[in-house]
């Protein structure tokens with residue numbers, strides 16, 4: 001018997017028969033995990049995919065003798081956790097990491113009844129929301145077209161950095177019909193930097209941030225949205241189309257403070273992941289002349305008129321190009337759950353001890369050559385025919401926005417925003433991308449790094 005199993009004792013017995021790398025005293029597999037990240041430069045989703053490759057859909061690894069982690073690379077097991085029996089599992093990581101950045105009423109960090117209530121009460125869940133969202137398509141496309149003009153004059157830019165700010169502005173136009181003051185972006189990034197560091201520690205409990213500037217930024221950030229809500233309450237405008245005015249006009253169970261916080265949380269929910277997805281789309285589609293030609297053949301006649309939501313919806317070539325980039329290089333490839341506290345829960349054909357950490361990744365499943373023909377290549381045409389119906393967003397082998405009842409709340413907003421922006425960019429611009437493609441892990445998101453781009457007018 002090894003020293004490691006002697007110390008972890010009974011705990012190890014509960015995971016007997018689950019394959020995984022041999023844990024060594026004292027860190028178990030944590031040393032190897034950290035080595036792969038820090039020395040080999042691998043990302044957590046790549047490490048999880050490699051476990052899947054070597055050990056199959058269910059792997060156990062040990063972060064020290066007292067913390068077993070189950071790594072899932074199996075569509076059915078992930079389906080059990082996220083879709084079939086989500087109440088047997090809860091979100092622990094990165095709740096404590098995110099808490100000081102986003103706020104208590106954000107569904108992302110809640111569990112149980114408060115989660116259900118926050119999700120139900122959020123404007124994104126309202127029955128009028130889809131119509132409001134549809135009305136945003138022309139606003140986004142027009143704004144993105146203006147920014148495209150500026151990009152064509154900008155010379156060489158850092159692609160990710162540029163799109164990070166651009167996505168922030170596009171979100172602001174979509175939600176508020178205007179850009180936010182410059183300082184709010186700085187506040188947003190300062191808070192996100194702090195949150196990102198905290199998420200990387202993967203610890204279940206963390207002390208509050210020490211940096212006083214974090215709190216200054218947070219006060220300014222939250223104060224800004226509070227002012228918007230206060231202003232809209234004092235001066236309701238029946239013609240206004242921004243989300244604050246529309247939400248108040250339609251009626252909401254949220255207090256003014258909760259509504260203000262919900263507005264700020266939209267950016268943390270999706271500005272990084274949507275920026276990552278758009279950069280990935282530019283990077284991949286710019287290398288596929290045939291697919292790009294098809295996208296443009298549909299876009300060109302359409303973009304001569306102000307873009308409507310109906311026209312955008314009909315642009316299936318852009319859908320294929322975007323779905324394929326979300327499949328191959330998913331912006332959110334790694335997240336977690338814990339089995340509930342206080343009792344064992346079923347997973348596959350075995351029982352899992354109370355409060356076991358579970359890593360979930362779509363990286364391997366979405367790229368698996370056994371399921372997707374030529375899975376590591378970018379091939380938008382694979383979504384022809386019935387592939388979209390067979391593999392809708394949130395299904396077993398394609399879940400860039402998660403699965404089940406906790407699936408991304410912003411997915412319709414994100415898809416419309418990205419599609420309307422990309423429609424404007426691809427119809428207006430040619431792009432030449434250089435640099436070595438790398439990945440970073442920032443604020444829980446896979447961020448493409450190392451790419452430079454020169455945009456020019458077509």
Ligand code: HEM
Pocket residue numbers: 106107108109119124265266267269270271273274277331332335336399400401402403405406407408409410411413414
């Ligand atoms: C391309 C863009 C986006 C991607 C790839 C993405 C991905 C995801 C994923 C994978 C989850 C599930 C996490 C889990 O189950 O633990 C999630 C949840 C969530 N997302 Fe997104 N997201 C995007 C955009 C957005 C936007 C724009 C918002 C803004 C409102 C947003 C808000 C949320 C919220 C609130 C949750 C938590 C839902 C819950 O727990 O009930 N996301 N997202």
